[in-house]
Amino acid sequence: MDAITLTRPDDWHLHLRDGAALEATVGHSAAQMGRAIIMPNLKPPVTTTEQARAYRERILAALPADTTFDPLMTLYLTDTTPPEEIERARASGIVKAVKLYPAGATTNSSSGVTDLARCDDTVAALAASGMPMLVHGEVTDGDVDIFDREAEFLTRVLTPLLARHPTLRVVCEHITTAQAADFVLAAGENVAATMTPQHLLLNRNDMLVGGIRPHCYCLPILKRERHRQALLKAATSGSKKFFLGTDSAPHAQGDKESACGCAGVFSAPAAVELYATAFEQAGALDKLEAFTSHNGADFYGLARNAERLTLERRDWQLPQSYAYADGQRIVPMKAGDTLSWKLITG
């Protein structure tokens, strides 16, 4: 096969940042994606509908001309988010989901939820609203090993949460383990998951053998090869519960190549090509379009994009870095590597 046409994809988990960084990031995603769910972990976080509206305006202002990219906004859940804020968000039409960051779990999560029991009324309002809760599913307890934090979250937090709120719609974000894939498959129709290019293409050896590669470091951390295989199997299984969410998480080169490097992989410039590479490795290119362009829209109850794009089989080399905020550079996933698919973006 030398070319694949597919419905324009959407990114159901994306970090664009703000200010000068936003100017540098948004074009990469707008070139490939029709829509994206925009993560709210700014400093300070996007906790109200009014803040989401203002952030959306800044994103639209930073977009290149001639794009139809539609940013779908999210609210950052805190211990003190009132139930009324959920209703304001739903009524706004611009907020499509609410994000749960366990406090301390990842980049800019210090204002996250310390104990879900504290926001039970708000979670009930969210379940009633029909908007999904997007979950960074890792426990933060110091006694839990970093490689076990996702699996522990499923049993310690998500299972009791769904028992208390059985109609709550949940997207398990950036899943990394066989346990998470199995959990989502066994759960009801209200539970789905996104997967990143790095968790479909890389295992922890790729990050740690022969030298430490900070540009492969993200949270949840890369896992063993058997987990990568389990994710690929789930993504290509034909289940509608799995869809594209890059978790493209830009950090300046100097903040990654550091004694205490930031978590996050910048995958936006070649996101669709990276997923195509993973699906081809699994012998499942015929399942790519559902994952990139159908399942997410269907889960969110939104129309699929009308436009179609072509992926061509053509070798091209990813740049070593791109321009970022304030004269800094940013290093993409697979920098300098040759990919054998190229999305034709007009």
Ligand SMILES: NC(=O)N[C@@H](CC(=O)O)C(=O)O
């Ligand atoms: N994935 C990451 O490693 N980092 C994300 C936060 C997140 O999605 O957990 C970021 O905002 O940098």
Ligand SMILES: [Zn+2]
């Ligand atoms: Zn996360």
Ligand SMILES: [Zn+2]
């Ligand atoms: Zn993320």
